[in-house]
Amino acid sequence: MPKITYIEHTGKEHVIEAPNGQTVMEAAVKHAVPGIDADCGGACACATCHVYVDPEWLAKTGEAGSMEQSMLDFANDVEDNSRLSCQIKVSEALDGLIVRLPKSQH
Amino acid sequence: MRPARRGFKHQTAVSTGEINRIIIVGAGQAGGETAQRLRQAGFAGDITLIGEEPCAPYQRPPLSKAYLAGKLEMDRLLLRPPSVYAEEHISFLPSMKAVWIDRATKKVRVEGGRELPYDALVLATGARPRKLPLVGADLDGVRLFRTAADVDAIRPRFVSGAKLVVIGAGYIGLEVAAVARQSGLETTVIETAVRPLARVTSPEVAGFFLDEHTRQGVRFVLGGQPAIIKGQDRVTGVGLADGGELPADIVIAGIGVTPETTLAQHSGLAIDNGIVTDAECRTSDPHIFAIGDCASRPMAHFDGRVCRLESVHNAVEGAKIVAALITGQKPHAVEAPWFWSDQYDLKLQIAGLFQGYDHVVFRGVMADRSFAAFYYKGDKLIAVDAVNRPGEYLGAKMLIQTGRSLPHDVITDETRPMKELVASAR
Numbered sequence: 001m002p003k004i005t006y007i008e009h010t011g012k013e014h015v016i017e018a019p020n021g022q023t024v025m026e027a028a029v030k031h032a033v034p035g036i037d038a039d040c041g042g043a044c045a046c047a048t049c050h051v052y053v054d055p056e057w058l059a060k061t062g063e064a065g066s067m068e069q070s071m072l073d074f075a076n077d078v079e080d081n082s083r084l085s086c087q088i089k090v091s092e093a094l095d096g097l098i099v100r101l102p103k104s105q106h
Numbered sequence: 107m108r109p110a111r112r113g114f115k116h117q118t119a120v121s122t123g124e125i126n127r128i129i130i131v132g133a134g135q136a137g138g139e140t141a142q143r144l145r146q147a148g149f150a151g152d153i154t155l156i157g158e159e160p161c162a163p164y165q166r167p168p169l170s171k172a173y174l175a176g177k178l179e180m181d182r183l184l185l186r187p188p189s190v191y192a193e194e195h196i197s198f199l200p201s202m203k204a205v206w207i208d209r210a211t212k213k214v215r216v217e218g219g220r221e222l223p224y225d226a227l228v229l230a231t232g233a234r235p236r237k238l239p240l241v242g243a244d245l246d247g248v249r250l251f252r253t254a255a256d257v258d259a260i261r262p263r264f265v266s267g268a269k270l271v272v273i274g275a276g277y278i279g280l281e282v283a284a285v286a287r288q289s290g291l292e293t294t295v296i297e298t299a300v301r302p303l304a305r306v307t308s309p310e311v312a313g314f315f316l317d318e319h320t321r322q323g324v325r326f327v328l329g330g331q332p333a334i335i336k337g338q339d340r341v342t343g344v345g346l347a348d349g350g351e352l353p354a355d356i357v358i359a360g361i362g363v364t365p366e367t368t369l370a371q372h373s374g375l376a377i378d379n380g381i382v383t384d385a386e387c388r389t390s391d392p393h394i395f396a397i398g399d400c401a402s403r404p405m406a407h408f409d410g411r412v413c414r415l416e417s418v419h420n421a422v423e424g425a426k427i428v429a430a431l432i433t434g435q436k437p438h439a440v441e442a443p444w445f446w447s448d449q450y451d452l453k454l455q456i457a458g459l460f461q462g463y464d465h466v467v468f469r470g471v472m473a474d475r476s477f478a479a480f481y482y483k484g485d486k487l488i489a490v491d492a493v494n495r496p497g498e499y500l501g502a503k504m505l506i507q508t509g510r511s512l513p514h515d516v517i518t519d520e521t522r523p524m525k526e527l528v529a530s531a532r
Contacts, residue, residue: 031190
């Protein structure tokens with residue numbers, strides 16, 4: 001299974017094995033990684049699963065779609081590498097992915 | 107206070123006062139989130155989570171969407187894998203019913219007679235779907251819509267060409283109708299009111315969804331009065347009060363829910379459209395909290411109006427409030443209520459509470475299938491229904507949360523981006 005590294009705002013790392021086909025958000029929530037709330041469960045309705053994709057991985061994760069981008073417009077501390085993790089699907093190509101978590105989702 | 111046990115992911119020392127044993131009754135999203143958030147916040151005492159369903163806590167919203175469509179399996183519906191409850195020393199008791207609360211001795215009795223002591227009790231008992239008050243409602247093929255088991259029972263017959271009658275044109279009824287059309291079922295929706303979504307949105311937005319479903323091939327019987335469910339063992343049709351009859355292989359009723367307050371009522375807690383709580387989710391007994399669909403609490407952004415909300419936001423927020431309170435963490439900052447519904451390629455996102463609005467203005471036009479309806483009470487923005495307009499939804503939510511507003515002619519000005527408008531609001 002692809003491994004994904006989540007780095008909390010404090011620097012604490014969580015390495016999670018994420019099943020193909022699930023999202024980067026789901027893998028985090030199911031393993032209780034703090035810092036990803038994902039209240040809506042992945043319906044792209046709450047914008048509380050904001051992550052920063054490690055720049056080296058941006059080409060592989062692709063860019064935010066228009067709905068996701070509109071949601072990100074209203075998230076806190078948005079950067080060029082901001083994504084909603086519910087919109088990134090896990091695949092073998094993302095084995096080793098690193099994402100950093102913002103200080104707060106609200 | 108007992109020493110923290112090994113194996114917790116978060117062992118931060120947190121003062122829990124006298125609270126060492128927490129029982130959560132109800133293992134839906136509210137109950138499940140409470141257990142998780144207590145552990146995340148460092149609560150090291152006993153947590154017992156009692157649920158009537160056989161499975162671990164799961165998300166209900168996809169039941170009438172992706173799960174019904176067969177696009178999401180049960181393991182993805184679960185909030186967390188079943189194994190984490192044992193890993194985090196959460197005593198999870200599925201298929202178990204709490205039958206009595208002895209408030210004097212602080213014990214919960216479960217079916218079979220076992221009594222479990224608590225220092226704090228969280229009632230997250232949810233709501234029961236209303237049953238059809240009709241002859242034939244118990245025929246095979248007639249289902250209410252609340253649990254994964256309800257959907258599992260429907261699925262084998264939920265196939266292309268089957269005749270489906272949905273009773274009730276609320277969000278669940280319309281979501282089911284959308285999935286049904288996309289799966290090729292012949293679909294009719296019966297609604298006793300003269301328009302769909304009558305309780306939950308304005309006539310304008312309801313009209314938009316009515317048109318969309320009609321275009322997609324859903325037939326509507328508005329102002330219709332179902333009188334009898336026909337069939338021998340299996341349902342064959344729905345008889346209407348005016349004498350008409352609709353043939354049916356499946357009947358799905360989505361006619362609202364009743365808060366599950368039986369346990370609270372028997373133990374003498376205050377009830378008024380759900381278990382009454384204060385803003386901190388405390389019931390009339392200070393050792394007992396109530397959260398989620400079963401509880402009514404004052405809404406911070408709506409002059410403390412007491413509301414019982416049936417939503418993910420409300421379930422999760424109750425869990426956050428209670429977990430923060432019990433573990434002595436910074437109080438949860440309450441959000442403006444929010445909701446969503448997915449139908450066809452339309453994503454409806456709602457923030458605030460529209461009840462009592464006196465004016466509605468639109469940004470964008472319905473014909474583009476991308477617009478937002480902003481609801482005002484006087485000058486104050488109180489709610490938004492946004493269709494394929496996430497920015498308008500989040501922007502309005504922020505305004506409502508911060509008690510700000512924008513004049514009608516400003517919020518509808520499409521030449522200015524929503525983000526800029528929100529930043530300019532007072």
